[in-house]
Amino acid sequence: MTTPVYAADPPSARAVVELDELVAVLHRPSGATHLLASPAPELLDALAEGPADARTLLERLSRRYDLIGSEADAIEARMEELVTAGLVWRA
Amino acid sequence: MRHAHAVRVGPVGFRVGAAWRAPVEALAALYEGYPEPEGAIPDLTVRLYPERPWRRWLRPSVAISGDYWLPDAAPLPLEQGLLAAEMGMNLQVALGWRRHLLLHCSAVERGGRVLLMSGASGSGKSTLATLLAMNGWRFLGDEFAFVSLEDGRIHPFPRAASLKNQAIAAVRQAGGTVGPVIEDTPKGRIGYWRPPADALARMAETAPPALLLFPRFGFAEAVEPMAPSEAFMRLTQASTNYVALGEAGFTALSRLVRTVPALTIDYPDSATGMALAERLWSEA
Structure with a gap:
């Protein structure tokens, strides 16, 4: 089974406002508003470097954040949620 | 015609x-x-x-x-x-309407700042706004809050307040004049309360929002703070033109919930609701 590779629109396609633990995101291409909990906003930002699989995303995140107990499987689950929301697609 | x-x-x-x-x-x-x-x-x-x-x-x-x-x-x-x-x-x-973000809220103003009350039909938002307007607040409207897309200020929309069923008695009991009253409508008995002359004379005078309440009539007295994200979600549902406005609506609504504290209030009767609104306002 191949590992899915994810891609997203560039950060300029989103308006982002931190409200509290949740972040409001306006996806400009669709006009849809989303309320996202961490690490979804960070994962979207991590895709700015280009399409990536869960393991690569984990590496990108760990460069910027102290990650405790994060696994590629958990990242993949979050990415699939973002696919369902229409913010990410499988490349 | x-x-x-x-x-x-x-x-x-x-x-x-x-x-x-x-x-x-x-x-x-x-x-x-x-x-x-x-x-x-x-x-x-x-x-x-x-x-x-x-x-x-x-x-x-x-x-x-x-x-x-x-x-x-x-x-x-x-x-x-x-x-x-x-x-x-x-x-x-x-x-x-596309020139403001529209929220299904009643609005009253005092000291140059606006109290917004959001709720479904029956929440008491019209009744509370009417009673507050009879007690020294300026009536901005009981149906829609017009939020400026540029600076977030609230533009008055002082239509006649539409009071339903027991709200008519509550306002009359407080000394207000309600009329005409229409019986047997799809929403029951509806009576109209005309805003005071001051509300009409100042209907172009905007003011910034300072407190957002989500009232619920008919419950034991309770106050709960509401997270900005929940207020945001509730107000997207309480807006009739949020989606149509696109990013302008997103910007206006996110600014509102980040700058204005939000609370849910439960109250069993109008007098308690009024007292709660006054107390929370003085603490805001």
């Missing part, structure tokens, strides 16, 4: 046309003292017409239309023509 009345409420110029004289006369009486649309050109048009041509005379039945319409809006009997006109005005604003 044979009969028509033009009126300006806050930023909105309306023209209401009807096939009958009575609803237009009732509307003109309710809105006596309101200005005409600027430049005599209305922003929104409401049309009240017979459901079928013969229904102008035979069991007259009023259908509501305008620039924007819903296909399933049920016609009303002619005795409820004023309600049809009011519903038509609400509908045209809800579906057609």
Whole structure:
């Protein structure tokens, strides 16, 4: 089974406002508003470097954040949620 | 349309046309003292017409239309023509207005700052706004809050307040005049309360929001703070034009919930609701 590779629109396609633990995101291409909990906003930002699989995303995140107990499987689950929301697609 | 009345409420110029004289006369009486649309050109048009041509005379039945319409809006009997006109005005604003973010909220102002109250029908937001307006607050509106897309200030929209069922008695008991009253409408008994002269004279005077309440009538007294994200989600649902406004709506709404504290309030009766609103306002 191949590992899915994810891609997203560039950060300029989103308006982002931190409200509290949740972040409001306006996806400009669709006009849809989303309320996202961490690490979804960070994962979207991590895709700015280009399409990536869960393991690569984990590496990108760990460069910027102290990650405790994060696994590629958990990242993949979050990415699939973002696919369902229409913010990410499988490349 | 044979009969028509033009009126300006806050930023909105309306023209209401009807096939009958009575609803237009009732509307003109309710809105006596309101200005005409600027430049005599209305922003929104409401049309009240017979459901079928013969229904102008035979069991007259009023259908509501305008620039924007819903296909399933049920016609009303002619005795409820004023309600049809009011519903038509609400509908045209809800579906057609794009110059502000519209929130289904009542709004009152004191000391240059605005208290917003958001809730579904029956939450008591109209009653509380009316009672507060009879107690030293300026009445900005009981149906829609007009949020400026540029700076977030609230523009008054001081329509006559629409009071339902026990709210009519509550306002009368507090010394307010309610009339006309329309019986047996789809929402029960509806009575109109005319805003005071001060609310009309200052209907162009905007003010910034300072507190957002989500009232619930008929429950034991309780106050809970609401997270900005929950207020954001609730207000997207309470807005009639959030989606249509795109990023301008997103910016205006996120600014509102980040800068204005939000609370839910449960209250068993109007007096408790009033006291809660006053206390929370003094602490805000």
